[in-house]
Amino acid sequence: MTHATSLFDQHLPRTAANFAPLTPLSFIERTAEVYPERLAVVHGALRQTWSETYARCRRLASSLRAAGIGKNDTVAVMLPNTPPMVEAHFGVPMAGAVLNTLNTRLDPETVAFMLDHGEARAVIVDPEFTPVMARALALRKGAVPLLVIEVDDALYGPAAQPLGGTPYEDFIAAGDPHFAWELPADEWDAIALNYTSGTTGNPKGVVYHHRGAHINAISNVLEWDMPKHAVYLWTLPMFHCNGWCFPWTVAARAGVNVCLRRVEAQAIIDAIKTHGVTHYCGAPIVQSLLVNAPAAMKEGLPAGVKTMVAGAAPPAAMIEGMEQLGFDLTHVYGLTEVYGPATVCARHDNWDQLDIGERARLNARQGVRYHLQRSAEVLDPETMRPVPRDGETMGEIMFRGNIAMKGYLKNPQATEEAFAGGWFHSGDLAVQYPDGYIKIKDRSKDIIISGGENISSIEVEDVLYRHPAVLAAAVVARPDPKWGETPCAFVELKDGAEVTAEDIVAHCKKHLAGFKVPRAIVFGELPKTSTGKIQKFELRRQAGSASAIDS
Incomplete structure (x- = not known):
């Protein structure tokens, strides 16, 4: 029997006194109040406090409102990891608008599509990217008027092709530093729009809500035991899943945003030494930059720097290399649709007693759900039931909970498919171990089926990375008249290394069953995305013409 009104709802109203929508905007408000003079942003000679940063964000919001931009309007930005990008993560949603961070390595055609599809009302552009943006603006098909705001960065120099827009500093200066922004009316309101890297067809627009951004930002703190006033180096692009929500995480901890225009080994090492960096994130390729940097360059690096790695499963060799560097590595996993990382390979004290190879094997797993994610499981996509936790039975990683997108913009069919059965379908194939830890075996499209046998490209890649001459490796299917498909390995060697294809094959034969050895x-x-992920779709196109080895 049900009652129209629950006992615990009678005369117990939800009011402003006992309920407030969750939003990451509250983090900068509190930090600016509590730690106004603490350092917030470092960029070249610039040193900006949290009170100054908060005032600039409010000015940005005020000026956007004055320009007629408000609730649910899209503001696109094409910026590197510089102060305006930090400010956009607060100022844009403070105006009620939705932040669309554009991948800075995209071609003009794709940028034009995103501006039109997201119905951008304004775009903020760094001088480095004005030539691409100029072509993109010319290719736009939409009729929505677009306010162009141009950033000036002394560390880069003048724009090669000025767009004739409003200078960013003038736009900021015209705003009210005391602008009375409001909490979202509903924490389900959109805060950001992030486009997936479309490998076939147009990219999909992933919509984030204030609640998810708030919750994932706090989960980042919990997974890392992140202290107050952490010094965070921006190696991870802020355009990628809003920097895994770390612009909001750093604000929550009253930390320091150390900006970095370019991800290069020397720049990273210099920043760590100069600014006392305590935390940074990056794909395996970023970590490999440090592992493989010359010994002289790494001299004097402090031990204990905390780094978070995500992307394709990091190879054991990279994990071992980071340990030898003295860095404290945390392995996370996720996708754009779950705000970046949503699982973590939570470590146990007893792992420290194991040899480095076994520690690397355990740390290479994608792990368990983030603190504030409701669930991450490996399910059979046909039955939607959990696979046996035997470390062998393959299923698909699926998520449910607050750290999941609202859906795909203007694409109800894709949204429905992604959430079929009440779970978000990642498309990643994995196993789950008795301890509940998840281990990716492959993307569903990356499994190689050779003579009826399934070959995990990740398993073969892990073996390739163990070869001392290999810097990066990727394995894709190569059409084969006899077997249907066979593995084709693309290998990037370390500087100065000399090795033959026969050497690589011989190495693989020591560690793999014969049918798994690359032919x-x-x-x-290797072609890579701006976030360091290897572009397998490009390699698949090349694989058909790759010559087989007599093995």
Whole structure:
């Protein structure tokens, strides 16, 4: 029997006194009040406090409102990891608008599509990217008027192709530093729009809500035991899943945003030494930059720097390299649709007693759900039931909870498919161990089926990374008249290394069953996305013409 009104709802109203929508905007408000003079942003010679940063964010919001931009209007930005990018993560949603961070490595056609699809009302552009933006603006098909705001950065220099827009500093100066921004009316309101890297067709627009951004930002603190006043180095692009929500995380901890225009080994090492960096994030390729940097360059690096790695499963060799560097590595996993990282390979004290190879094997797993994510499981996509936790039975990683997107913008069919059965379907194939830890085996599209046998490209790649000459490796399917498909390995060698295809094959034979050994080896630099992920779709196109090895 049900009652129209619950006993515990009678005369117990939800009011402003006992309920406030969750939003990461509250973090900067509190930090500016409690730690107004603490350092917030470092960029070249710039040193900006939290009170100054908060005032600039409010000015940005005020000026956007004055320009007629408000609730649910899209503001796009094409910026590197510089102060305006930090400010946009607060100022844009303070105006009630939705922040669309554009991948700075995209071509003009894709940028134009995103501006039109997201119905951007304004765009903030760094001088480095004005040539691309100029072409994108010319390619736009939409009729929505677009306010162009141009940033000036002394560390880069003048724009190669000025757009004739409003200077960013003038736009900021015209705003009210005491602008009375309001909490979102509903924590389900959109805060950000992030486009997936579309490998086929147009990219999909992933919509984040204030609640999810708030919760994932706090989960970041919990997974890392992140202290107050942490010094965070921006190696991870802020355009990628809003920097895994770390702009909001750093504000919550009254930390320091150390900006970095370019991700290079020397720049990272210099920043760590100069600013006392305590935390940074990056894909495996970023970590490899440090592991493989010359010994002289790494001299004097402090031990204990905390780094978070995500992307394709990091190879054991990289994990071992980070340990030898003295860095404290945390492995996380996620996707754009779950705000970046949503699982963590939570470590146990007894792992410290194991040899480094076994520690690397355990740390290479994608792990368990983030603190504030409701669930992360490996399910059979047909039955939607959990697979046996035997470390062998493959299923698909699925998520449910607050750290999940609202859906795909203007794409109800894709949204429905992504949330079928009440779970977000990641598309990643994995196993789950008795301890509940998840281990990715492959993307569903990356499994190689050879003579009826399934070959995990990740398993083969992990073996390739163990070769001392290999800097980066990727394995894709190569059409084969006899077997249907066979593995084709693309290998990028370390500087100065010399090795033959036969050497690589011989190495693989020591560690893999015969049918898993690559039948073709291609040497050269691997194509990568702006976040360091290897572009397998590009390699699949090349694999068809790769020559087989007599093995």
